[in-house]
Amino acid sequence: MSQSVTTQTEQGLYINPEALTAHLPALHYQNDALHMEQVSITEVVKHYGTPCYVYSKQAILAVYQAYTDSFASLNHQICYAVKANSNLAVLGVLAQAGAGFDIVSRGELMRVLAAGGEASRVVFSGVGKTYSDIEYALNQSIGCFNVESISELTLINDVAKALDKSAPISLRVNPDVDAKTHPYISTGLKDNKFGIAHEDALVVYQQAAKLSHINIVGIDCHIGSQLTEVEPFVAALDKVIELVHSLGKVGIELRHIDLGGGLGVRYIDETPVSIDEFANALLPKLSKLGLTVFFEPGRSIVANAGILLTQVDVLKPTEHKNFAIVDAAMNDLIRPALYQAEMAVIPSALPNNGIDTEGTQPWDIVGAICETGDFLAKDRLLSLATGDVLAITGAGAYGFTMSSNYNSRPRASEVMVADDRHQLIRKRESIEALYADEVLWQG
Numbered sequence: 001m002s003q004s005v006t007t008q009t010e011q012g013l014y015i016n017p018e019a020l021t022a023h024l025p026a027l028h029y030q031n032d033a034l035h036m037e038q039v040s041i042t043e044v045v046k047h048y049g050t051p052c053y054v055y056s057k058q059a060i061l062a063v064y065q066a067y068t069d070s071f072a073s074l075n076h077q078i079c080y081a082v083k084a085n086s087n088l089a090v091l092g093v094l095a096q097a098g099a100g101f102d103i104v105s106r107g108e109l110m111r112v113l114a115a116g117g118e119a120s121r122v123v124f125s126g127v128g129k130t131y132s133d134i135e136y137a138l139n140q141s142i143g144c145f146n147v148e149s150i151s152e153l154t155l156i157n158d159v160a161k162a163l164d165k166s167a168p169i170s171l172r173v174n175p176d177v178d179a180k181t182h183p184y185i186s187t188g189l190k191d192n193k194f195g196i197a198h199e200d201a202l203v204v205y206q207q208a209a210k211l212s213h214i215n216i217v218g219i220d221c222h223i224g225s226q227l228t229e230v231e232p233f234v235a236a237l238d239k240v241i242e243l244v245h246s247l248g249k250v251g252i253e254l255r256h257i258d259l260g261g262g263l264g265v266r267y268i269d270e271t272p273v274s275i276d277e278f279a280n281a282l283l284p285k286l287s288k289l290g291l292t293v294f295f296e297p298g299r300s301i302v303a304n305a306g307i308l309l310t311q312v313d314v315l316k317p318t319e320h321k322n323f324a325i326v327d328a329a330m331n332d333l334i335r336p337a338l339y340q341a342e343m344a345v346i347p348s349a350l351p352n353n354g355i356d357t358e359g360t361q362p363w364d365i366v367g368a369i370c371e372t373g374d375f376l377a378k379d380r381l382l383s384l385a386t387g388d389v390l391a392i393t394g395a396g397a398y399g400f401t402m403s404s405n406y407n408s409r410p411r412a413s414e415v416m417v418a419d420d421r422h423q424l425i426r427k428r429e430s431i432e433a434l435y436a437d438e439v440l441w442q443g
Helices: 017-021 041-048 057-070 088-096 106-114 131-139 150-163 198-209 231-249 275-289 299-305 335-339
Strands: 006-008 013-015 027-030 033-036 052-056 076-081 100-103 122-124 144-147 167-174 214-220 256-258 292-295 306-317 322-326 345-347 361-366 375-382 389-393 413-418 421-426
Touching: 017 027, 017 345, 033 041, 041 052, 041 306, 041 389, 041 413, 041 421, 052 057, 052 299, 057 076, 057 088, 057 275, 057 299, 057 413, 088 100, 088 106, 088 413, 088 421, 100 106, 106 122, 106 131, 131 150, 144 150, 144 214, 144 256, 150 167, 150 198, 150 214, 167 198, 167 231, 198 214, 198 231, 214 231, 231 275, 299 306, 335 375, 345 375, 375 389
Parallel strands: 013 375, 052 413, 076 100, 076 292, 100 122, 122 144, 144 167, 167 214, 214 256, 256 292, 322 361
Antiparallel strands: 006 013, 027 033, 052 306, 306 322, 306 389, 345 389, 361 375, 413 421
16 A cells, blocks of 8 residues: 555644655655665755756656557647756757757747757747747748637737738637636636637638638647646537538538647655546547647656755744744745645655654745745645755746746756756756846946
C-alpha cells in the first residue's frame, strides 16, 4: 500500500517527501539526499547556488512521448506551449524529439527558431498580434495563425497581401465550456477575452474564405489550463465537431483540428486525468473526422520535470506565525501569490532516521520582497534550520517564465540534468545587468 502524501492537522499541512517523490518522474531520495535523475541536489547547489530552477531532460521527453504514443493512431502534431517554459535548452530538447510549438508572441517564435524548431510546425496564438508580428511570422513560413477576432483576420490578410503571400489560418473558437479551473486560467467562457464566439464562427469562416490572401487550414479551441477532468474537453470537442460539419456543408474544408492544451498535473494530491484516459475519451470522435489533430500541451510536459531550489536564510518564529524567510520570492515564483497555487515544499535532505514528523512546526515559506503577498507556501509542517535547502516541486511550468525583477532582484539560474550530468542553461542575472540599459537624465 502506498504512503499517504499529505496529513492535514490543526497546525498545518505535512507533506511526506518520499511519498510525494514517488509520484514525480525524476525526483527521489537516495541515502536520504534528494536527487533529480542521478544528480544530487547538494551537488547542484554547490555548483550553481540558490535560488535555482532545475529541470529533468528525461522527464520532459517522457511526457512528450506519452502524448505522441497515445495519439499514434491519428495523424497528429504535439505543439508544446512555449509560454510554460521558454528556455532554449527545453525548446531544443523538444525540437529534437520532433515537437511542434504553440507561441503567443514574436519573441517566442524567435526563441523556437533559435532552439532549432521549424516555423512550419508552429501555431501562432494570442489576441494581440501586431503588423510586425504577422509580417515576421509570414516571412518565416509559419505553420498556422490561430485567429481570435475579425479585426485580426483582416490585418493578417492585409499583411499577407503586402508580402504577396498566402496566410494559413484557423479560427480559435470559444465554445463557452466551463473548464472548472481557476478563473485566471479559464479561457473558453463567454466572459473571457479569447477566441471567436461559437455562434459567430460559421459567418466569420465564410468571411475569411472571401479574403484574397487567406488560406483556411483548420479550427482551434482552448478552454483553460490545469484541467483535471476529461469531460470539459469532450464537451468542447462536440461543439467544434458540430462546426466542422457546418463548414463542410458550405464548402469550407479543413486540414486540421486543434484542441489546445490545458491538461492538469499533480502538484501535491490532485488527481488529474492521465494522458491515456484523455486520449481514449477523444479518439473515437476524432478518428471519424479524418483530420490531422493538433494539441498544445505546456504545463503537463514541463511542470513536474522541474523544481525551484531555495535556501532558508532567516527563521522568524512569532506568537502567531512562524516565518521561514528564504532566498527565493514571489519575483521568482509568482503562482502561489497570483493563483493561490498550492505547491509542495520538501527538504533536500531527510533526517538520518528517515521520515519523522516529531520536531516539525508550521511555517510560512516567504521571500524577502516588501509585500505581504510574497509567499511560496503557508502553514507547512517542516523541521527547519537556517541554511537548509528546500525544493519547491512542480515548478517547471510558469515558474521562471513568469519571474520578474521586482525589488531589483536578479532572476534565478536554470540548470538541466540528464542521467548523472548537469549543465547550466541560463546564468544567474547580475544586479548590474538590471540597469545596464537605463540612462541617467541629463537635464
